Amino acid sequence: MSTDPIWEQSHNEPEVPLAEDIAPGTANDPDAGATERATITIDGQRVETEAGATLLDACQTIETSGDVLALCSYDENAKIGPRSECRTCMVETERHGVVPSCSFPPRDGMTVHTDTERAREARDVNLDLLLSNHNLLCTTCGKNGRCELQDVSIENNVVDPRYGVMHDRDQLGPIDDSSPFIQIDRNKCILCNRCVEACNDVQVEGVLRMEGSGDDTRIGFQNGAETMMESTCVSCGHCATVCPTGALLEQGLVDATTLPVPGFTHKNSAEEIVGREYDHQPTQRTPMKSELETQNEPQASEQFTTARADRS
Structure with a gap:
């Protein structure tokens, strides 16, 4: 029997039907x-x-x-x-x-x-x-010096995590550098779910989700996209604000607190970067979001017809 009240309450309470206010x-x-x-x-x-x-x-x-x-x-x-x-x-x-x-x-x-x-x-x-499944090249991370995982590790005098650390670049997943505003480095994600709640419950944009299971659990997108640029992200930045590590970072802060290490940078810490074709995008909105907003706007001909009807 679990002693976790969240688990117990969620399994003992009657199911609540969906309603518009949820x-x-x-x-x-x-x-x-x-x-x-x-x-x-x-x-x-x-x-x-x-x-x-x-x-x-x-x-x-x-x-x-x-x-x-x-x-x-x-x-x-x-x-x-x-x-x-x-x-x-x-x-x-x-x-x-x-x-x-x-x-x-x-x-x-x-x-x-x-x-x-x-x-x-x-x-x-x-x-x-958490540390055993984390890219620990802290000196090349944009959250160096303001990372909560780094802080608690220092406070607890962690020197050698008992389960080892990831050293090989081929162990690391690709960095999602597709968005002009937010970079995703899943190698630094601790699956805390903060970003998902910030996106869904605070901003109510419904862009992020946790997907997969076991070792394959990761930050994903509700529209099934593979990259941030293909998602419905509006680039509000709230997910990056609440992230306790360097998993989600504003692009302007990716190298803000990194220390120069010969041969190492944040982007070459992993073997692959996805989304380079979106470099230097002129807008902070993703193409998916722009397309959805365009579809929801009244067509010019409809606006003209409505205006004539109002005048008559």
Whole structure:
């Protein structure tokens, strides 16, 4: 039996029929927070929580014994997260065992420990798993120095991830450099889902999705496109704003914080770049979006006929 409230609630609640007021995306997921106020104990400290709070919210109000990370959690007021994807925020409760603090509601009388061996091991293992599947050429990354994955790795004194790192260029997937505004480097994606929620629930554009399964899971496009330029992207940039790593970057920032390393640049860190034929596009809109907007505009002849009818 799962102890994850998001999983339990989503499988126990009756199915809600679709309606016009349900926005596309994931904003209508079950609320991860508590339904009422609670008083709990975290690392021996008494903490009072409000309705809607999670264990992570409670941990962030005090100085905890262990470092509780939360790479997939963002700002609930912006309808993004928590998703319980990265599992770097695990804590141990006396009744429920090790749980993801970002999506577990406080319950009155609960006792929580952040620095037990089981909680530390869970956080460390999950962080190392993220690093093992990540392009760690940080000095050639546009997010160098402002990457959340880099920050938590430094804070946790990670030197050699237990599951190794990707060194060979042929292990890396192609960089999507097709859009004049946003570059996608899936080799740096931690599958946190922030960009998908920002696109679907905040901007309500419905461009991005997570597709595939297992090792093949990746950022994809709802229209089935292979590149950003073939998608319906409007180049708002919100997905890049919420990305915790260098997986999504504004084109003007791709080399903003990189350090010169002989023989290495961001673009040659992978063997393939897709979308070069779209270099120097004069517009930030993708062709797909421009075509859709053109199709929705009234034709000139229709506008002229309507104007004559109005005058008569």
